[in-house]
Amino acid sequence: MTILIVGASGFLGSELVRQAVLSGHTTAGTYATRPESVPEATWHALDLRDADNIEAVVAETSPRVVINASSGGARWTVTAEGPVRLAMAAANAGCRMIQVSSDAVFSGAGHVPYDESFLPDPITPYGAAKAAAETGVLLVHPDAVVARTSLIIGDGQSEHERAVHGLVAGTREGVLFTDDVRCPVHVSDLAAALLELATADTTGIHHLGGAEALSRHDLGVLIARRDGLDDSRLPAGLRADSALPGGIDIRLDSRATQSRLRCTLRGAREFLSVRGEGPKVN
Numbered sequence: 001m002t003i004l005i006v007g008a009s010g011f012l013g014s015e016l017v018r019q020a021v022l023s024g025h026t027t028a029g030t031y032a033t034r035p036e037s038v039p040e041a042t043w044h045a046l047d048l049r050d051a052d053n054i055e056a057v058v059a060e061t062s063p064r065v066v067i068n069a070s071s072g073g074a075r076w077t078v079t080a081e082g083p084v085r086l087a088m089a090a091a092n093a094g095c096r097m098i099q100v101s102s103d104a105v106f107s108g109a110g111h112v113p114y115d116e117s118f119l120p121d122p123i124t125p126y127g128a129a130k131a132a133a134e135t136g137v138l139l140v141h142p143d144a145v146v147a148r149t150s151l152i153i154g155d156g157q158s159e160h161e162r163a164v165h166g167l168v169a170g171t172r173e174g175v176l177f178t179d180d181v182r183c184p185v186h187v188s189d190l191a192a193a194l195l196e197l198a199t200a201d202t203t204g205i206h207h208l209g210g211a212e213a214l215s216r217h218d219l220g221v222l223i224a225r226r227d228g229l230d231d232s233r234l235p236a237g238l239r240a241d242s243a244l245p246g247g248i249d250i251r252l253d254s255r256a257t258q259s260r261l262r263c264t265l266r267g268a269r270e271f272l273s274v275r276g277e278g279p280k281v282n
Contacts, residue, residue, distance in 0.1 A: 002026040003198060004063035004095075006046060006086060007070030009036050011159075012100065012152055015191040016069055017041050023195065028061040030070075048072070048082025051089070058089045065096040065198045072129075079129035084136035091141040098145040098197055103182060103209065105131040105148065108247025113213075115253040116205045124245050134205075143203045147194060150209040150252055151184040151219065153268065156227070158187065160216075164223045168233045175237035176217040181249040183209030184219055186271040192263040202260070209252030212267025222272040 003020050007013040008029025017038055020027040027041040035043035044057045048070060058066070068086055072078030083099050090097040104127035105120035120131035134146045151160055166172025185208060193208050214222075217236045224231035239248050258265055 001064045001199065002028065002062060003195075004028045004030070004058065004061045004066045006030045006048070006066060006068045007032075008041070008043070009034065010069060010071055011154065011157060012071075012187055012190065013069040014038075015154075015187045016067060016194060019188070019191050019195055025195075028057075028063065030057060032070075048085060049077045051085045054085050055089045055092075058086075058093050058095070062093070063090075063095050065098065066090045067098045067100070067194055067198060069100050069194075074125035074129055076125075076129055076132075079126070080132040080136070083133040084140060087137040087141040087144055090144075096143065096145070096198070097137065097141050098147055098194060099133060099137045100194070101134050101146050101148040102127070102130045103148060103150045103250045103252050104247070105134065106247055106250050108250040112249050113251035113253035114207070116207055116256060123247060127247075138204075145197055145203060146205045147197060147208050148205065148252060149185055149190055149207075150182045150250075151216075152187050152190060153184050153219075153223070153271070154187045160184075160219065161223050161227075164220045164234065165227070165229065167220070167235060168224060168229045168231075170233075175235040175242075176215075176220040177239040177242070177248075178215050178217045178236050179248055180216045180239045180246070181213050181251060182216070182219075183211070183213050183252045183254070184268040185210040185265055189263060189265050189271070193257075193261055193265060196261050196263060200260075206257040207252045207254040208257060208265060209254045210265055210267050210271075211254070211258075212269055213251045214268050219268055222268055226272045 009031040030046035
């Protein structure tokens with residue numbers, strides 16, 4: 001099976017490429033600035049703002065499934081409109097599509113936990129762009145999959161882990177909120193789950209959060225302890241007392257999707273206990 005991974009040079013995308021290649025799939029990846037050094041995959045420059053570019057890459061790679069793991073932040077033309085252009089090209093080519101979305105589509109206003117039946121109610125520009133992408137993708141490609149996830153952690157490479165190191169070292173300003181609760185997921189678990197969905201006959205919305213809800217501060221403490229850092233140096237605060245926008249308690253209920261997966265979406269206390277462990281398979 002040929003898999004086209006959009007955003008393949010990013011944190012999640014590069015792990016998807018690695019696992020897809022190891023699984024024996026013909027793998028194509030896209031990049032915005034430079035390709036990754038994975039010779040087993042073919043690499044294609046892609047601008048999600050350019051419909052002609054998208055159609056050309058889809059035609060050239062002839063994928064069975066497209067996984068959009070790109071990250072454009074709050075840029076509307078990339079994060080909201082780009083996935084819709086991609087979904088239109090995938091639908092026209094007769095291939096499946098998986099749109100990776102975020103728990104940021106929810107406000108955290110009294111609905112805990114969030115299962116797949118809850119409608120988005122974003123309160124940030126990024127969340128609004130992701131919610132718009134979900135709606136647009138499913139409108140133009142009704143058989144697509146929308147996979148919502150949470151904070152993505154790795155073995156030292158994620159932005160959240162770098163932030164913890166910077167805060168402990170004093171080279172980064174800010175605090176870790178004790179009231180901001182998410183369901184962190186390991187990048188290898190998430191990639192394995194997405195590839196399972198890519199090879200399964202499934203459609204619609206799926207939640208792929210980790211099995212445990214933690215505050216950002218508790219998550220930071222776990223990262224610091226795993227990496228041998230002094231967690232007492234991590235500054236704590238309340239999002240409710242800050243001027244930063246965003247939901248406070250957004251827990252993804254991933255049990256329905258997990259029940260259909262062979263791989264396990266581990267909780268952060270488990271995957272941060274030992275560095276370098278891969279995804280578990282049921």
